[in-house]
Amino acid sequence: MVKTLPLGDQQVPVPGFGAMGLNSAMGTDLNLEQSEPVLLKAIELGCTFWDTAVAYKNGENEKLLGEFIKKYTVRDKLFVASKCGFDFVEPPHQRATVLSLSCLFFWNRYLTLHLEDTPLEQSIGALDEIRRAGKTKYIGLSECSAATLRKANAIAKIDAVQAEYSAFETLHETTGLIETAKELGVAFVAFSPLGHGWLVDDFPFESPDDFAPNDFRRTVPKFQGENFYKNKTIVDEIKKLAARKGCTTAQIGLAWVAAQGLITIPGTTKALRLEENWASRDIELTEDELKEMRKIVDAAKPVGERFSPIFQSMVGH
Numbered sequence: 001m002v003k004t005l006p007l008g009d010q011q012v013p014v015p016g017f018g019a020m021g022l023n024s025a026m027g028t029d030l031n032l033e034q035s036e037p038v039l040l041k042a043i044e045l046g047c048t049f050w051d052t053a054v055a056y057k058n059g060e061n062e063k064l065l066g067e068f069i070k071k072y073t074v075r076d077k078l079f080v081a082s083k084c085g086f087d088f089v090e091p092p093h094q095r096a097t098v099l100s101l102s103c104l105f106f107w108n109r110y111l112t113l114h115l116e117d118t119p120l121e122q123s124i125g126a127l128d129e130i131r132r133a134g135k136t137k138y139i140g141l142s143e144c145s146a147a148t149l150r151k152a153n154a155i156a157k158i159d160a161v162q163a164e165y166s167a168f169e170t171l172h173e174t175t176g177l178i179e180t181a182k183e184l185g186v187a188f189v190a191f192s193p194l195g196h197g198w199l200v201d202d203f204p205f206e207s208p209d210d211f212a213p214n215d216f217r218r219t220v221p222k223f224q225g226e227n228f229y230k231n232k233t234i235v236d237e238i239k240k241l242a243a244r245k246g247c248t249t250a251q252i253g254l255a256w257v258a259a260q261g262l263i264t265i266p267g268t269t270k271a272l273r274l275e276e277n278w279a280s281r282d283i284e285l286t287e288d289e290l291k292e293m294r295k296i297v298d299a300a301k302p303v304g305e306r307f308s309p310i311f312q313s314m315v316g317h
């Protein structure tokens with residue numbers, strides 16, 4: 001049963017909450033009023049490690065959280081992580097810059113940087129300066145290589161790295177990123193811990209054409225053409241294990257990631273699902289169940305790239 005995990009000098013409640021899908025990337029565009037049920041549920045339960053980014057709907061996702069935090073005066077209850085470094089205003093969104101730091105709002109306590117072509121000494125130096133000035137408590141990187149993490153950590157202490165990890169996508173077991181983070185004492189924040197919605201009991205999409213026009217999964221090879229149908233079957237064995245365990249597929253998927261010491265940030269737009277995901281922290285996986293999960297995960301690897309070509313070219317540096 002993993003209920004908290006270390007990040008810097010504190011323990012954060014696990015699972016956290018990924019806010020991206022509230023109004024960006026996943027075909028949903030909720031306003032403040034529509035977001036309130038899920039956000040209030042998170043506060044009520046103590047699910048207070050939240051993730052956002054400047055790039056999510058060009059700052060609107062941060063703004064939405066900001067409006068909520070202000071309205072309910074919950075700033076002191078939350079640990080909000082945001083990511084910056086994308087020049088999201090000028091296509092093709094590739095130029096790395098710390099200029100977008102100016103878009104960060106006051107409540108951020110943990111700041112991550114997507115690296116592109118800015119020299120590491122400059123970007124990490126800038127983040128460290130912000131930390132020293134007390135404007136953020138922690139700094140980190142997102143989807144970088146293991147070598148970059150090591151180099152960055154030698155420039156200034158890196159508190160966290162965020163990268164994709166789930167029972168559906170275990171790539172970073174082979175890139176060395178997880179291992180390196182553990183060795184350096186850097187918290188690993190596992191994004192898309194439900195495989196962008198696949199590791200659940202009721203994935204609602206029957207074909208790639210079912211995604212909304214503005215759903216980024218339409219652009220992701222893993223969710224396109226034949227890959228869609230091949231990958232959809234991956235969760236079948238996990239579903240069976242969850243049913244035997246008496247929990248949901250999402251819960252066993254989240255508990256499995258947390259059991260490895262990685263902080264999950266599942267996203268949902270629904271209060272009931274947040275409750276379901278939060279309850280994954282009450283699940284204890286036995287040695288046998290962990291072994292069975294490992295066997296299933298190793299036998300079933302997804303096909304297709306994780307991102308569209310332009311985003312794929314931006315990760316792993």
Ligand SMILES: NC(=O)c1ccc[n+]([C@@H]2O[C@H](COP(=O)([O-])OP(=O)(O)OC[C@H]3O[C@@H](n4cnc5c(N)ncnc54)[C@H](OP(=O)(O)O)[C@@H]3O)[C@@H](O)[C@H]2O)c1
Pocket residue numbers: 017018019020021026051052083142143162163190191192193194195196197198200201202203250265266267268269270273274276277
């Ligand atoms: N650093 C990066 O580059 C990066 C990239 C992607 C994401 N992220 C972060 O990671 C967070 C999570 O990633 P994600 O949203 O891509 O993927 P995810 O958390 O793996 O999956 C989210 C999807 O699963 C559905 N879902 C959630 N709980 C469910 C449940 N119990 N039963 C059924 N369906 C469920 C949600 O739909 P409903 O809303 O309908 O519940 C949503 O479509 C994001 O919010 C973002 O903060 C970071």
